[in-house]
Amino acid sequence: MAAFGSFALLIALALAAYNLLAGTLALRLIATGQPARISPERLADTARRAGIAVFLAVTAAAFALIWSVFSNDFSITYIMEHSNRALPGAYKFSALWSGQEGSLLLWAWLLGTYGFILRLTHKTDVKLYAYAGTILAGIQVFFLSILCFAAPPFALYRGAIPDDGNGLNPLLQYPEMVIHPPMLYLGYVGFSVPFCFALGALMMRYPGEKWIKVTRLWTMVTWLFLTAGIFLGMHWAYAVLGWGGYWGWDPVENASFMPWLTGTAFLHSVMMQEKKGMMKSWNVWLIFSTFLLTLLGTLLTRAGLVSSVHAFAQSSIGTWFVVFMGIVLAVCIFTYVLQRSHLKSEHHLESLVSRESSFLFNNLVLLTACFVILWGTLFPVISEYVVGNKVTVGAPFYNRVAVPIGIFLLLLTGVGPLLPWRAASFKSIRRNFVLPVIAFWVTAIVCLAVGVQPWKDGAFDTGNFYALVAFAVSAAVLTAILSEFLRGAAVISRQTGKNLIVGTWLLTRRNTRRYGGYIIHIGVVIVVVGLAGSAFNRNTESELALHDKLTIGPYTLECVGFTQDSNLNYNSEYALLDVYKGGKKQFQMAPEKRVYLITGQPQTMVAIHSVPSWDLYVVYEGTNPDTGQPIIKAILNPLVGWIWAGLVVLVFGTLVALVPSLSPSTASLRVPARTAPTEPALKGGHL
Amino acid sequence: MRHSTHLTFWLRAVQAGLLAVAICFSLGATDASSRFNDLGHRMMCTCSCAQLLGECNHVGCPESGRMRNELSDAIAAGKSDKEILTWFSAKYGATVLAAPTAHGFDLVAWIAPFAVFAAALLGTILLVRRWSVGKTQMAAADTSTMDPAERERREQIRRETGDGGF
Numbered sequence: 001m002a003a004f005g006s007f008a009l010l011i012a013l014a015l016a017a018y019n020l021l022a023g024t025l026a027l028r029l030i031a032t033g034q035p036a037r038i039s040p041e042r043l044a045d046t047a048r049r050a051g052i053a054v055f056l057a058v059t060a061a062a063f064a065l066i067w068s069v070f071s072n073d074f075s076i077t078y079i080m081e082h083s084n085r086a087l088p089g090a091y092k093f094s095a096l097w098s099g100q101e102g103s104l105l106l107w108a109w110l111l112g113t114y115g116f117i118l119r120l121t122h123k124t125d126v127k128l129y130a131y132a133g134t135i136l137a138g139i140q141v142f143f144l145s146i147l148c149f150a151a152p153p154f155a156l157y158r159g160a161i162p163d164d165g166n167g168l169n170p171l172l173q174y175p176e177m178v179i180h181p182p183m184l185y186l187g188y189v190g191f192s193v194p195f196c197f198a199l200g201a202l203m204m205r206y207p208g209e210k211w212i213k214v215t216r217l218w219t220m221v222t223w224l225f226l227t228a229g230i231f232l233g234m235h236w237a238y239a240v241l242g243w244g245g246y247w248g249w250d251p252v253e254n255a256s257f258m259p260w261l262t263g264t265a266f267l268h269s270v271m272m273q274e275k276k277g278m279m280k281s282w283n284v285w286l287i288f289s290t291f292l293l294t295l296l297g298t299l300l301t302r303a304g305l306v307s308s309v310h311a312f313a314q315s316s317i318g319t320w321f322v323v324f325m326g327i328v329l330a331v332c333i334f335t336y337v338l339q340r341s342h343l344k345s346e347h348h349l350e351s352l353v354s355r356e357s358s359f360l361f362n363n364l365v366l367l368t369a370c371f372v373i374l375w376g377t378l379f380p381v382i383s384e385y386v387v388g389n390k391v392t393v394g395a396p397f398y399n400r401v402a403v404p405i406g407i408f409l410l411l412l413t414g415v416g417p418l419l420p421w422r423a424a425s426f427k428s429i430r431r432n433f434v435l436p437v438i439a440f441w442v443t444a445i446v447c448l449a450v451g452v453q454p455w456k457d458g459a460f461d462t463g464n465f466y467a468l469v470a471f472a473v474s475a476a477v478l479t480a481i482l483s484e485f486l487r488g489a490a491v492i493s494r495q496t497g498k499n500l501i502v503g504t505w506l507l508t509r510r511n512t513r514r515y516g517g518y519i520i521h522i523g524v525v526i527v528v529v530g531l532a533g534s535a536f537n538r539n540t541e542s543e544l545a546l547h548d549k550l551t552i553g554p555y556t557l558e559c560v561g562f563t564q565d566s567n568l569n570y571n572s573e574y575a576l577l578d579v580y581k582g583g584k585k586q587f588q589m590a591p592e593k594r595v596y597l598i599t600g601q602p603q604t605m606v607a608i609h610s611v612p613s614w615d616l617y618v619v620y621e622g623t624n625p626d627t628g629q630p631i632i633k634a635i636l637n638p639l640v641g642w643i644w645a646g647l648v649v650l651v652f653g654t655l656v657a658l659v660p661s662l663s664p665s666t667a668s669l670r671v672p673a674r675t676a677p678t679e680p681a682l683k684g685g686h687l
Numbered sequence: 688m689r690h691s692t693h694l695t696f697w698l699r700a701v702q703a704g705l706l707a708v709a710i711c712f713s714l715g716a717t718d719a720s721s722r723f724n725d726l727g728h729r730m731m732c733t734c735s736c737a738q739l740l741g742e743c744n745h746v747g748c749p750e751s752g753r754m755r756n757e758l759s760d761a762i763a764a765g766k767s768d769k770e771i772l773t774w775f776s777a778k779y780g781a782t783v784l785a786a787p788t789a790h791g792f793d794l795v796a797w798i799a800p801f802a803v804f805a806a807a808l809l810g811t812i813l814l815v816r817r818w819s820v821g822k823t824q825m826a827a828a829d830t831s832t833m834d835p836a837e838r839e840r841r842e843q844i845r846r847e848t849g850d851g852g853f
Contacts, residue, residue, distance in 0.1 A: 243742045250737060357815055364807050372800040379787065379796045387792045392731055394785035395739060401800050459721065 002076050002154040005064030012057035013144040015050045016137050023047035023134030044130050048119045051133050054140055055116035062109045065102060065153055069095045074165050077157045078102060084167035084598045086568035090178050091168050097181040098172050101153035108143045110189040118193060128211055131200030139192050142324050150317045167598035174240050180232035184256060187226025188294045191259060193218045195291035198284050202335050205342045209274050223263050224654045230256050231647040242604035242619045244635040249398045254377045255297030258370050262290040265366040272359050280343035288332045295325050358416035365409045372401050403466050407473055410528055413521045414477030417484055435483050436476040443475035463535035470532035474525045481518045509662040516657025523650030526642050533639025541633040543624055553636040555616055556580040562630060570594040575620050575630050591620035614638040722762055730775055731785050739785055
């Protein structure tokens with residue numbers, strides 16, 4: 001299987017290289033109109049077909065690796081290092097992305113899959129897809145070259161083949177680890193596609209904004225995957241790492257967040273280009289930056305450039321990424337300089353207070369947030385280089401710098417949709433903003449009344465202050481969005497005679513993009529409320545003998561037993577805790593500590609009881625070596641469940657925005673059958 | 688004139704907000720337990736777990752217990768926050784501090800984000816204002832020679848399209 005996998009990768013590399021070279025030659029011939037022995041259109045089609053075959057070859061390689069994991073083929077170094085015989089089946093599958101070589105293969109396979117879909121759907125716009133497919137082939141050549149020469153997943157183990165492997169990192173033996181990395185990679189890799197379309201459209205001086213419509217689906221789906229991947233990672237950190245939090249501002253977490261921020265900025269500013277023909281250069285650079293940030297994130301993970309709990313061992317592939325990023329940047333700059341006259345804005349902003357400027361400020365804040373995170377991530381390296389002093393840039397830095405920016409962004413989420421296009425009159429501002437402002441102050445006063453006070457015992461509490469502002473702004477934004485829904489639904493309701501709920505449904509169906517966007521904003525508000533809850537975390541820790549009790553918030557935990565368990569993969573010990581509230585037993589929790597047999601590594605399995613108002617989070621911290629008694633840590637995390645609920649709303653909103661709008665004016669319109677673009681349509685390139 | 692009045696109002700509001708935030712940050716926690724909590728969240732555990740000292744609780748951590756005891760002792764000895772952080776920094780190296788300090792090259796870490804944001808914000812405002820002034824002058828020149836009916840029709844279109852889609 002190792003030989004099969006290696007050959008499959010080599011064949012994939014050869015096919016991708018052919019796709020790149022033949023595609024480039026064909027597009028060059030078409031653009032210049034030079035005579036050639038082979039028809040450029042046919043040459044372009046062979047390149048496209050080679051691209052499809054790349055997918056099949058990389059799929060064969062991925063299959064070979066998975067087969068090797070399941071058949072315990074420890075002659076392959078990667079399998080020996082990341083699996084063992086007793087590893088459960090689902091986790092054997094996740095061994096594919098638990099190490100550097102496997103995760104690069106996953107990257108190449110997902111890139112191949114996206115490329116496969118792109119090349120199959122080329123009839124949407126033959127020429128644009130030919131450009132995008134050729135650029136994508138260039139990216140594929142890079143990743144396949146790494147897999148063939150720098151990080152081969154099928155490298156054979158030198159020496160006597162061991163009877164069993166080293167096993168999977170215990171931190172990765174958790175159900176979400178089967179979903180989180182592929183989801184994140186789908187997002188990361190997916191941004192390659194809009195990048196290829198943007199660069200291709202610029203190279204060929206694509207007329208109009210159709211390329212944005214073509215890539216919108218790709219961008220939104222990619223953004224959705226990245227969003228879900230980030231949140232799944234947060235939930236994994238929360239449920240597995242046992243420190244009670246979900247986001248530690250680790251460099252690799254930051255690396256996933258940065259392209260999300262620029263991708264979000266792109267999704268907003270692209271509307272300006274579609275509607276007004278504005279911000280063309282800006283949009284092109286946003287998508288270029290997003291792609292480059294996905295590469296930077298991978299570089300941070302692989303090269304050991306910064307310290308991270310996620311980082312793989314330092315390896316030589318960091319140099320590959322630096323060189324590739326340099327090439328990509330050079331191509332982007334060259335193409336932009338050559339074709340920038342094609343990107344002139346058709347309109348300018350007319351007013352500081354308008355929908356257009358709110359998009360602009362939204363972009364400004366998103367990019368500032370991205371800069372802050374990039375700056376914080378790289379500052380230790382910069383500091384070491386400049387003054388020879390390595391420093392840590394951790395949560396306190398980001399909490400002070402990024403949180404205010406986040407709250408400002410939340411505010412724009414509510415303000416933007418209330419502003420009209422072009423220019424807002426004072427009257428319209430007053431009409432649209434009166435309810436949100438009332439909601440802001442009412443919420444602030446209610447929060448102060450129930451104890452969310454920035455000043456406690458004469459001291460200022462930054463967390464409480466931010467929470468108070470976040471709750472008040474969230475209420476204002478929610479009111480703004482709901483009033484937008486209600487205003488539109490009331491009009492539909494009057495027109496159709498249906499009730500408000502049906503009116504809201506029809507309103508959303510008529511403009512799924514707009515109202516899907518609003519639902520996403522509601523999801524963001526819910527997430528922010530959940531994040532703000534962290535200001536009120538409480539925790540307590542105690543040694544618990546049998547029938548000892550521990551109290552936190554409204555709960556009393558009574559220890560009713562300790563027990564041990566064992567299976568082929570790990571030994572575990574856990575405490576049984578009866579949880580009482582108001583003197584009545586409510587439920588039982590069983591926090592656990594595992595020790596994996598093959599690695600000897602301990603792992604905490606947290607017990608979580610989640611209700612809308614808080615999570616009761618209980619950790620078995622091990623036993624006191626002096627007394628032999630277990631140590632239990634209990635944390636009360638208010639509103640954490642809202643974060644995961646917000647994700648569900650966010651995903652729902654994105655799906656709504658992806659559904660085509662129902663347009664009454666076109667529903668009964670008979671449209672003549674469109675002829676499919678033919679090969680001659682390829683002619684007329686400009687590069 | 689009205690534009691500049693509005694701008695002045697917003698600038699003052701922003702100034703007031705920044706002042707309020709600055710006052711908030713200048714205040715600090717006072718009692719021992721909140722100082723322990725605050726300082727514990729301004730330092731890292733040195734066991735390579737990449738967690739804040741106040742949050743490191745992983746099984747068998749060889750460092751956090753000792754470091755917490757040192758922190759408690761330092762607070763009990765009446766040392767100031769600055770003295771405690773300096774002591775930890777001298778003992779464990781600068782990387783024990785969870786965030787850059789506010790002096791020397793570290794200050795750049797704090798200033799750069801706000802400087803970049805302020806520059807970008809100012810640049811955007813000036814750009815939009817320049818565009819809007821240019822647009823107004825063009826519109827004035829355009830409408831001065833326009834007949835009243837045409838001007839009214841344009842105004843109507845502007846009013847009706849003013850509240851467009853997302």
